[in-house]
Amino acid sequence: MTCDELVAALVDFLGGELVIEVRETVEVHIRGCARCEAYVATYTHTTRLTRALPRCGAIPPDVEARLRKALEAEMGGE
């Protein structure tokens, strides 16, 4: 497996979607290639950091006020 082939397989590798033989080939390559090992680590960090973002940050107060008003108008119009 080349470095380019390893990089191309990363989505499936991290998603646990590789068949065992290919997975093992990826793991062997990573153990023997310092550059790919560091690259996979930083690629993985990228997804972990992104997943740590809050999904439900607060709505700005002025936006919330306008949205509530629109919702109330909708309910009042029923």
Next chain:
Amino acid sequence: MVAPVAEKLTPEVVFRDYAPRIYNLARRMLGNDADAEDVTQDVLLQVVRKLDTFRGDAQISTWLHRVTVNAALAHREKRATRQRRETADPADELLETAAPETAVRRWSVAPDEPVLAAEQQEVIERAINELPVPFRDVYLLADVEGLPNADIGEMLGLSVAAVKSRLHRARMRMRDLLAPHFEELKP
């Protein structure tokens, strides 16, 4: 153990529990607050009009993702002239997929669940906003919202292979954008 009684879905409950999620997804997809507000209002009105048809939280969550994505895509379409260069298919060519040619420096990141400082959140949000639109959509739905590739493909009208390809390119670009902020300092 007694299962908790499900809270009745009212407009207030919908607003409290779902408006922030709708707003944040729309803001990240569209890249600005005004468009996110329009989409959030559109989606909230759709939800309250259909309140009687929902049977539980799981069902409304799935539906909300779909409706929010559709509303954001429609909103973006309305502004297509302004954003045409971002949404054109040739954007596929913009992101590299090759392995790095030079040494990769390690990052300083907590080993388990990273807790992001406000400044780090800002760096990541800015990087997401720099992704070309087709890649940003897939990245947001996969790596922020945590949706399965098949669901993302269905929402965006893409094959699972296309979702994976865009996700991979987006992650590579994100890695490059975040690297300067997270690399370990040289000893």
